[in-house]
Amino acid sequence: YEIYLDALEGRTPKYPVDFASLERKAAESLPPWVYSYVAGGCGDEHTQRANARAFEHWGIVPRMLNGAEQRDLSVPLFGMDLPSPLFLAPIGVIGLCSQDFHGDIRTAEASARTGVPMVASTFTMDAMEEVAPHAGTTPGLFQLYTSRDKDLTESLVRRAERAGYRGIVVTVDAWTAGWRPRDLNTGNFPQLRGHCLANYFSDETFRARLDRSPEEDPRAAVREWTGIWGNALRWEDLDWLRSLTRLPLLVKGLCHPDDVRRARDHGVDGIYCSNHGGRQANGGIPAIDLLPEVVRAADGLPVLFDSGVRSGTDAAKALALGATAVGIGRPYAYALAVGGTDGLVHQLRSLLAELDLFMAVDGHPSPAALRAAGARRVP
Ligand code: FNR
Numbered sequence: 001y002e003i004y005l006d007a008l009e010g011r012t013p014k015y016p017v018d019f020a021s022l023e024r025k026a027a028e029s030l031p032p033w034v035y036s037y038v039a040g041g042c043g044d045e046h047t048q049r050a051n052a053r054a055f056e057h058w059g060i061v062p063r064m065l066n067g068a069e070q071r072d073l074s075v076p077l078f079g080m081d082l083p084s085p086l087f088l089a090p091i092g093v094i095g096l097c098s099q100d101f102h103g104d105i106r107t108a109e110a111s112a113r114t115g116v117p118m119v120a121s122t123f124t125m126d127a128m129e130e131v132a133p134h135a136g137t138t139p140g141l142f143q144l145y146t147s148r149d150k151d152l153t154e155s156l157v158r159r160a161e162r163a164g165y166r167g168i169v170v171t172v173d174a175w176t177a178g179w180r181p182r183d184l185n186t187g188n189f190p191q192l193r194g195h196c197l198a199n200y201f202s203d204e205t206f207r208a209r210l211d212r213s214p215e216e217d218p219r220a221a222v223r224e225w226t227g228i229w230g231n232a233l234r235w236e237d238l239d240w241l242r243s244l245t246r247l248p249l250l251v252k253g254l255c256h257p258d259d260v261r262r263a264r265d266h267g268v269d270g271i272y273c274s275n276h277g278g279r280q281a282n283g284g285i286p287a288i289d290l291l292p293e294v295v296r297a298a299d300g301l302p303v304l305f306d307s308g309v310r311s312g313t314d315a316a317k318a319l320a321l322g323a324t325a326v327g328i329g330r331p332y333a334y335a336l337a338v339g340g341t342d343g344l345v346h347q348l349r350s351l352l353a354e355l356d357l358f359m360a361v362d363g364h365p366s367p368a369a370l371r372a373a374g375a376r377r378v379p
Helices: 002-008 019-029 032-039 046-057 103-114 128-135 150-163 181-186 218-228 235-244 257-265 287-298 312-320 330-362 367-373
Strands: 075-077 080-082 086-088 141-144 168-171 249-252 270-273 303-305 325-328
Touching: 019 032, 019 330, 032 181, 032 330, 046 287, 046 312, 086 103, 086 330, 103 128, 103 330, 128 150, 141 150, 150 235, 168 235, 235 249, 257 270, 257 287, 270 287, 287 303, 287 312, 312 325, 312 330, 312 367, 325 330
Parallel strands: 086 325, 141 168, 168 249, 249 270, 270 303, 303 325
Antiparallel strands: 075 080
16 A cells, blocks of 8 residues: 555655556666667567467466465575565666666665565676675575686686675576567667676686776777677586586576476576577567476476566466566566666565565465466466
């Protein structure tokens, strides 16, 4: 009732609570090329649209008289007791979504204020060591794009360990950029403009590759980076990564049950089911439709999920289909663009309130109860 009561006292809502309104507002406030980069996807973007629409063909049967007026949204994950099952998916361009270009830090601040953990991307405008303290006591994970230079990959992992990140999420579906017409039509790829490379430019191993520092010659540094990024991982590389760190290791971008089983055999600690929000390959199947098979194949390993989550009830459906935690992607980039840290806090609190309210009225006192209730496919 907070929003209604505030309005009674003349404090009208500053930010919308629904995705469609938020996206419209973000389109008005972001520079067009940044908006296109965030909003766009692969090809005619039908996989991206299908991801979100597919939630409509899943439904949950309500349960009653079961004490759901008291709820506990917490979930255990790798020894972290998360207060809720939501997390912030890695978004590489997030710095550009903040008016001060410190979107990574603003996101960490919102994470601190809400307890919703962030998965910090490799592609940032602030180095990971600068971002981490702003998350306060909320744990965070580090998303790793591996490099063709193994020493550099190792250096990023070591830095993540030292900076206090609580797990490594290695993304395997984006070793090159997908066919994104909105960006191709404007000739824009932020990474190639040198944005979002703070983790590289601050890395001693990377700097040792350069004749002149990135401060003296940023274009040469970007050229150097383009030469070593774009590393397509193989299963044997996963063994190498596994041997590199004792932090929990997750693989992001797995949708096929055989790949999930294989990742499990290679000793990963968690699976991250995602099709990158339809930004990498068009023509796929909505990620939410593949989640049940992924969960079965994960055979008890935690499964993180994203792609198309736009509301608290979408998150509830993903939990009912077996996700351990649910990632918010594009919606949080828009919230940051519209209202900075406060806007993002408002959005996360709104998503959590919607999820909590759904669990209350639909009769599911906990994420475990939601999972037990399951979701049914509706025509
Ligand atoms: C992403 N995503 C992403 N994933 C990743 O592992 N590393 C990254 O750096 C990025 N960067 C990135 C930038 C932008 C602008 C977007 C929109 C997405 C993918 C992201 O983590 C997540 O999988 C998708 O955003 C999920 O889809 P929806 O729900 O946002 O449509």
